[in-house]
Amino acid sequence: MTAIPLVLAGYLDELPVPGDDGLTARFRVISSPTDDTVDETVWACRTADPHLAHALLTLMRPGDLLRIGGHLALPGPGEGGPRLDVDALELLAPAPARHLTEMVLNRYGSYLVIFDPEVDTIPVFTEAGTWVGTAEHSDAITDLIHTHETGSPPPSP
Incomplete structure (x- = not known):
């Protein structure tokens, strides 16, 4: 190599x-x-x-x-x-902050999330449509995905 x-x-x-x-x-x-x-x-x-x-x-x-x-x-x-x-x-x-004015579907690897400015939580699905859960804010999406994949919450820093 x-x-x-x-x-x-x-x-x-x-x-x-x-x-x-x-x-x-x-x-x-x-x-x-x-x-x-x-x-x-x-x-x-x-x-x-x-x-x-x-x-x-x-x-x-x-x-x-x-x-x-x-x-x-x-x-x-x-x-x-x-x-x-x-x-x-x-x-x-850093990535520019996005101020949403309409619903947006975003990809996190093999996961899909829906950002809706009229809803306080963020629904998360697999790309096959399996329900993963609801994140309370955008910083919690990766923790939710980790928990879905491993069955346990991510380790504390």
């Missing part, structure tokens, strides 16, 4: 996914050298650094502008696709 050092800036595409060990994270970053959608690249990323994984899983939100550094892994045949193994992470700018 070839590993190439790389640093890039891009937007966090969706909520990071925790590894089975809880100390790693997988995520995607969208980067464009020209800010034109035809030039965008979606980077599959992962980190084995528990501090970076914790920051990604608890502090970062889709749309955050990040600078990430690491090594681009180019696996051989049959070893999966390329990915960026991240060992440095910096939040350049």
Whole structure:
């Protein structure tokens, strides 16, 4: 496997996914050298650094502008696709706050959430339509998803 050092800036595409060990994270970053959608690249990323994984899983939100550094892994045949193994992470700018005026359906990995400005809670479903529950606010969505996937509440920080 070839590993190439790389640093890039891009937007966090969706909520990071925790590894089975809880100390790693997988995520995607969208980067464009020209800010034109035809030039965008979606980077599959992962980190084995528990501090970076914790920051990604608890502090970062889709749309955050990040600078990430690491090594681009180019696996051989049959070893999966390329990915960026991240060992440095910096939040350049948080995602802009959205003031909703109408109902919005948003994706959190394989989960769907409905933001409705006229309702105080946020319903969460799997993409297959299975009911997950209701989050009291947007910061509680990832905890609800974690509980649904593992059967237990997330660990306290």
